Structures are given as C-alpha cells and as structure tokens.
Amino acid sequence: MFKKDFPYFSNNESVYLDNAATTQKPQIVIDAMNEYYTNYCANTHRSSYGNSNKATSMYEDTRKVLKEFINAKSINEIIFTKGLTEGINFVASSYAKKFETIIISSLEHHSNIVPWHMQGRVLGKDLEVVKYKENLDFDYEDFERILKNNKNAFVSITHISNAFGKIHDIKRITTLAHKYNAIVLIDAAQSLAHGKIDVQDINCDFFLMSAHKTFGPTGLGAIYIKESLLKSISPYQTGGATIQEVSFEKTKLLDSPFLFEAGTQNISAVIAFAKSLEYINDIGYENIEKIEKELYVYLHNELKQIPDIILYNNETDAIGSKSFNIKGIIHDDIGILLDKMKINVRVGHHCAQPIMKELEIKGTIRVSLSFYNDKEDINKFISALKRAIFMLRS
Ligand SMILES: Cc1ncc(COP(=O)(O)O)c(C=O)c1O
Numbered sequence: 001m002f003k004k005d006f007p008y009f010s011n012n013e014s015v016y017l018d019n020a021a022t023t024q025k026p027q028i029v030i031d032a033m034n035e036y037y038t039n040y041c042a043n044t045h046r047s048s049y050g051n052s053n054k055a056t057s058m059y060e061d062t063r064k065v066l067k068e069f070i071n072a073k074s075i076n077e078i079i080f081t082k083g084l085t086e087g088i089n090f091v092a093s094s095y096a097k098k099f100e101t102i103i104i105s106s107l108e109h110h111s112n113i114v115p116w117h118m119q120g121r122v123l124g125k126d127l128e129v130v131k132y133k134e135n136l137d138f139d140y141e142d143f144e145r146i147l148k149n150n151k152n153a154f155v156s157i158t159h160i161s162n163a164f165g166k167i168h169d170i171k172r173i174t175t176l177a178h179k180y181n182a183i184v185l186i187d188a189a190q191s192l193a194h195g196k197i198d199v200q201d202i203n204c205d206f207f208l209m210s211a212h213k214t215f216g217p218t219g220l221g222a223i224y225i226k227e228s229l230l231k232s233i234s235p236y237q238t239g240g241a242t243i244q245e246v247s248f249e250k251t252k253l254l255d256s257p258f259l260f261e262a263g264t265q266n267i268s269a270v271i272a273f274a275k276s277l278e279y280i281n282d283i284g285y286e287n288i289e290k291i292e293k294e295l296y297v298y299l300h301n302e303l304k305q306i307p308d309i310i311l312y313n314n315e316t317d318a319i320g321s322k323s324f325n326i327k328g329i330i331h332d333d334i335g336i337l338l339d340k341m342k343i344n345v346r347v348g349h350h351c352a353q354p355i356m357k358e359l360e361i362k363g364t365i366r367v368s369l370s371f372y373n374d375k376e377d378i379n380k381f382i383s384a385l386k387r388a389i390f391m392l393r394s
Pocket residue numbers: 020021082083084085086109111112158160161162187189190209210211220221351
C-alpha cells in the first residue's frame with residue numbers, strides 16, 4: 001500500500017527486509033535533494049544572495065521540523081552530524097571523556113562500543129556492561145548495582161537493538177540513571193522509523209538519530225542535547241561556520257548549534273530529511289506502530305513453526321528486527337540462497353559481535369521490517385527460507 005511512494009520498489013523485484021541497515025526513501029525525499037542540486041545549490045550561513053539565503057532557510061527549517069518532531073525545547077538543542085556514528089564519537093570526545101565510568105547495555109552496536117574502547121576503557125576498567133536476562137530483557141537490578149558502585153557515570157544505551165529488535169525502556173533507564181546523578185545518552189538509530197519520541201518526556205540528556213534509518217538520506221545524523229548541558233560541551237572539531245570572530249591571536253566561537261557544525265554540511269540531506277519526517281507525520285505513528293506490530297507478530301509466529309529454529313527473544317518488547325538461526329546450518333549459507341531467491345536480509349553479526357559472543361554464536365539471519373512491508377513479503381521470505389533449508393539439508 002505504501003510501496004508506491006518509494007521508487008525503489010518499482011525498480012526492484014526483490015523483497016526488501018533489511019530496513020535496520022537502511023530504509024528506502026520516498027519520492028518526496030529524493031525530489032527534495034534533486035531540487036536543491038538542480039535549482040538552488042549554494043552554501044548555507046555564509047553568502048547573502050537569493051539562493052544562498054534560500055538554502056540557509058531550508059536547512060534551518062529542518063532543524064525546526066526535527067525539534068517539533070521529537071518535542072525538544074529549543075532549536076539550539078538540535079545539531080546535525082554526518083551520521084549516528086559521528087554523533088557518538090562527538091559526544092564521547094567533547095563531553096563524556098571526563099566521566100570515570102561509561103555504562104552500556106549488552107545489546108549495543110559497535111558504534112556505541114568502539115569509541116569507548118578508543119578512550120582506553122575496557123570491560124571492568126571504566127566501562128561497565130549491564131547484563132541481560134532471559135528473552136534479552138534489560139537487567140534493571142544489575143544496572144542499579146553498577147550505578148550505585150560508580151558515582152561518576154555516563155550511561156550510553158541503545159533504545160532498540162538493531163540485531164534483535166529488543167526495545168529498552170529508555171524512560172525507566174533514564175529515571176534510574178538520574179537517581180544516581182548519571183548522564184544519559186540514547187542511541188536512537190532504530191527508533192524514529194518505528195515509534196513516537198518525546199525527548200522531554202524521556203528526559204534523556206543526549207538523543208542520537210540517524211536519517212538514513214528514518215527514510216531520509218545517507219550521511220546524515222542528528223543529536224539532541226538537553227539545553228542545560230550545552231555550555232559544558234566543547235566542540236571536538238572546529239573551523240569555518242563555527243566562529244563569531246577570528247584573529248591570529250584568538251577565536252570567539254558561536255553558540256550551539258553552529259559551533260558544533262564545523263565546515264560545509266550535508267545541505268541537501270538536511271533539507272530532504274524534513275521531508276522524511278513530514279512523510280512519517282502524514283502516515284502517523286499510530287498507523288506505523290499498528291502495522292509493524294502486526295507484521296512482527298506474524299513473522300515471529302511463522303518462524304516459530306519452522307523445525308529446528310533458534311529464536312533469541314519473543315515478540316514482546318521488540319520491533320523491527322528479528323534474528324534467528326537454524327540448528328546445524330550456517331547462517332551465511334542461508335543468506336546466499338535467500339539472495340538467489342531475491343530475498344534481501346542481512347546475515348552475520350550485525351555490528352554487534354559482543355552479544356553474539358555472549359550467545360556463543362557467530363551471527364544470525366536477521367529480518368528487519370518497516371511499515372511498507374506486508375504479509376506477502378513475509379510469506380515470500382518464509383517459503384524461500386523453507387526452500388533454502390530443504391536444499392541445505394538434502
Ligand atoms: C543501534 C545502532 N547504532 C548506531 C548505528 C550507526 O548509525 P549510522 O549508520 O547513522 O552511523 C546503527 C546502524 O546500524 C545502529 O543500528
């Protein structure tokens with residue numbers, strides 16, 4: 001029903017079930033990028049002629065749209081980056097470095113592990129990992145124990161696991177962390193495509209987003225930083241567009257958001273990102289959540305019936321991604337056969353090797369859904385999977 005809005009689906013016969021890696025882009029997003037390059041390509045925040053002013057105001061409009069979209073208090077709290085990975089590196093270098101302990105969950109993406117390792121933090125030495133329980137549930141007792149033992153902590157936690165679709169209750173996590181005066185960053189790479197976000201209600205301190213996982217362009221991310229923290233963050237990169245005044249003696253920097261957006265930004269992507277958010281608003285999160293939950297449960301129930309399937313979490317508190325293995329079959333082999341049958345899923349560790357190691361597996365087969373998928377996609381995938389298993393067992 002919604003596929004007609006996405007040109008990719010008219011140009012490809014394959015069944016696209018790799019939405020956690022990146023989502024497809026609606027025509028209006030592609031048009032907005034084309035329109036910028038075709039009709040008013042100019043740099044922003046510098047020159048004062050017509051197209052330059054237009055580019056600046058379109059760019060700044062996205063900041064306003066995103067502010068409203070996640071219910072931030074002020075546009076100064078919204079900063080554009082070149083992706084979520086850059087966002088975490090930015091916060092790690094510009095702010096979180098000074099904390100004694102970083103606390104992460106077991107379900108983190110490498111983007112929320114490696115930057116901490118690069119600071120010399122390893123498990124048990126300035127880096128703590130919250131345990132998980134059965135069904136990959138977040139272990140709140142373990143979290144509280146870690147918070148109690150680490151008085152100067154920065155909590156950096158994913159909202160929705162890209163590998164398993166597991167949803168963390170980020171409001172509960174933030175509330176508990178704040179009780180122990182910890183600061184909280186939420187990795188929301190997998191969030192905006194699936195459900196409504198209100199950063200004031202969550203009350204997190206940093207909220208990091210990825211445009212390309214939200215029907216927007218690649219090479220773009222955004223960070224929400226709670227206003228009260230802005231003055232205590234110094235930019236990890238500076239240069240053009242960040243300054244009020246420069247002489248050979250000194251530099252006077254601008255305030256947020258500009259001091260955090262050094263150099264020429266991904267202007268067309270920022271402008272087009274507003275269209276992705278408007279597109280989501282037009283469909284409505286109520287609809288998106290309803291469609292996706294139904295698809296997720298359907299997929300889970302279909303998978304459950306496959307002999308020798310290994311599932312790692314059930315359908316509760318999960319959305320988007322579903323990971324599994326088949327006993328005695330290497331996930332890569334299934335991936336190769338599914339590709340031949342024009343089914344696009346990701347097989348492997350999904351940039352989450354530590355949890356794979358915990359589960360004593362090398363990887364999984366991951367199906368990741370979006371609201372534009374339908375039961376027919378799932379049926380095609382299930383019958384291709386059964387064929388692949390049959391071929392590998394014969
Ligand atoms: C949970 C999570 N965090 C971070 C990232 C990195 O996001 P980006 O591609 O915007 O750098 C991803 C991408 O897969 C992700 O799923």
